[in-house]
Amino acid sequence: RDYRWCCKVIKLAPIAKVIKEKFGNSTVLSIVGQRRYESLARARSPRVWRNRWIPNVIVTSPILDWTALEVWIYLLMNKVRVNSLxxxxxxxxxxxxxxxxxxxELELVERNHPEMWNTWSEYLRKWSEERKLPKEWMNYGLWRWLSIPGDVRRLLDRKVLEGLERDDRGRGLVVSIEGRTPEILARVEVSKPIDTKALVEHLKPLGSVRIEGESIKVENEFGRVTFYKAPNLSIAVEYYHSYEDGIKLLENVLKALLRSLNCVLCEFCSIFCPNSAIKIHDNGISVNENLCTHCLKCLESCPVVEYLTILISGTRSP
Ligand code: SF4
Ligand code: SF4
Known part of the structure; x- marks a missing residue:
């Protein structure tokens, strides 16, 4: 899968926001010019579909079966002005x-707009040098993927694939579970300082949150979670019913931590919240506990959770 977090954050979030402002919770029909012949994914597309990033919108394409030739005949017959590119x-x-x-296509960009391409290429070069990535990362445009698809992997030798593991763009949290019973104890590696105020806001959708001295506690019907920030971050989950419930609760608090560390203020969570409980500010989000019903739609719609990985080791049952 190509690494298109930008599509969600820069394109779909603003579209979803405008649609919500203009039409509220009504269902909206969006007509697009997508065609089956454009890509394999589009070849499999149904005639009418929903985009999971834009709530309440049904999408259809009247030219789904058109070929490029048919599109061009239509444009020329109707003297439509086309983009010169x-x-x-x-x-x-x-x-x-x-x-x-x-x-x-990227070569065409380089040929037609070298000034733009050189800026991007310089940025990629710096990134790859800092991480000592193999030269193929740039030469074959491997930066386009977060995890290289199978048909491309087959063309790369083992050494290149090993070198690509140093590309840490998608690395969110590394977690090891050290205790399992009577409570789950997880050690968490974080590469940025934790902002307690931001973390508290991101934890509110999970349950009631309170700060006790240096620790933060969250509680809901499945258990109680305690964050200990010093000397290293550790999270203790006291589960009320089953170990599986405890692991699920741990996964959700880790997602909340990940969001608090990497929020890009895209507004998806506030757009998807059915109760208008989330406000976006210049420096983060706030959650109104009186309006929140803990549906977790904000967690499910966050691109940070979608694109950054949480590596958990040692989850086997006690
Ligand atoms: S927490 Fe909300 S605003 Fe921040 S990245 Fe996730 S969805 Fe966007
Ligand atoms: S989306 Fe659901 S869980 Fe998140 S803030 Fe809104 S009501 Fe609460």
């Missing part, structure tokens, strides 16, 4: 550094 060899236009681009 189509005449320079591009057949799909979007952001010029889109990770969904083919290598040939």
């Amino acid at each position: 189509y005449l320079k060899g591009f057949d799909r236009l979007g952001c010029w550094l889109c990770p969904a681009s083919e290598l040939a």
Whole structure:
């Protein structure tokens, strides 16, 4: 899967926000010009679908079965003005550094707009040098994926694949479970300082939150969680029913921690919240506990949770 977090944060979140402001909770029909011949994923697309990132919208494409030739005949017959980049060899236009681009399209960008391409290329070069990534990461455009798809992996030798593991873009949290009974004890590696105020806001959707001295406690019907920040971050989960419930609760508090460390203020959580309990501020989010019903839609709709991984080791049952 290509690494298109940007599509969600820069394109779909603003669209979803405008639709919510204009139409509230009504169902909206969106008509797009998507075609089956554009990609394998689009070839499998049904005639009518929903986009999981835009609530209450039904999408359809009347030209789903059109070929490129039919599109061009239509445009020429109707004397429609077209973007001049189509005449320079591009057949799909979007952001010029889109990770969904083919290598040939990126070469066209470099040829037509070297000044733009050089800025991006310099940024990629610095990133790859800092992490000592193999030269293939840039030469084959491997930066387009967070995890390299199977058909591309098959073309790379083992050494290159091992080198790619140093690419830490998708690494969120590394967690090891050290105690399992009577409570789960997890040690968590975090690469940034924890902002207690932000973490408390992100934990509120999970249950009631309180600060006791240096620790933060969250409680709901499945158990009680305590964050100990010193000397290293550890999380204790006292589960009320089953170990599996405890692990699920731990996963959710880890997602909340991940969001608090990496929130990009995209607003998806506030758009998806059915109770308007989330406000977005310049420096983070706030959650109104009186309105929150703990549905967790905010957690499920957050691109930070979707794109950053939480590696947990030692989850086997006690
Ligand atoms: S917490 Fe909300 S605003 Fe922040 S990245 Fe996630 S969805 Fe976007
Ligand atoms: S989406 Fe659900 S859990 Fe999140 S703040 Fe809104 S009501 Fe609470």
